[in-house]
Amino acid sequence: MFGFLLIAMRDVFWQTVTKNRYTYLTLGMTAFPLLMVLWFGVGEFYGKQYLSSFVKVLNIWSWILAIFGFGSVYLNKPGRFLTYANESVYPLYILHQTVIVVLCYYLKLTDWGFMAKFSLMVIGTFGISILIYEFGIRRYRWIRPLFGLKN
Known part of the structure; x- marks a missing residue:
């Protein structure tokens, strides 16, 4: 609900987080030790x-708003990577759950420790999803619309 309200105010939201990013960072750096x-x-x-x-x-x-504020200043620049990343968001969103379920099915049978399984789940989910997107979706015009992409 908060995310919807913040994004509904689009321009005001981005101006506010950009202007107050140091305040949010200070609040986060103060609140975290206090919480500990x-x-x-x-x-x-x-x-x-x-x-x-x-x-x-x-x-x-505080940390969420600080990340948004600093991100809007330092990461909001056009480029090839940003164009590629923006186009890949929806297909990766569609793919990642299936990849997680398949990886989890096979990893649950191993006797590896938590960190090994967790690391393989994170890296594997991202890596396999990117590979499927790059070599199975992005390059083929006929399948692109099935994943919300323009031809």
Whole structure:
């Protein structure tokens, strides 16, 4: 819901996050250590749960808005990679769940540790999805519309 409201205000949203990016960064850099102190450094006191929840939300939103603000300044430049990445978003969105399910089906049978399985899931999902997109979708005009791409 918050994402919809923020994007519905499109120009105002981007101007605000760009202008206040350092404020959001400062809030995030302050809220995170405070959250760690609340979780691990102090004993129980009345209202700790509420204060901790408030600081957690403040921390998360501060970092999200800081990333948006800095991203809009430093990453919002036209280029070949951005054009390629923008075109690949929807096909990768469609493909990634199927790739995750297939990888997970085979990885659950192994006795590897959590980090090995997690790393292979993340890298494998991204890598296999990109390969399918690049060599199975992007280059063939007849299949592009099935994945929301223009011919």
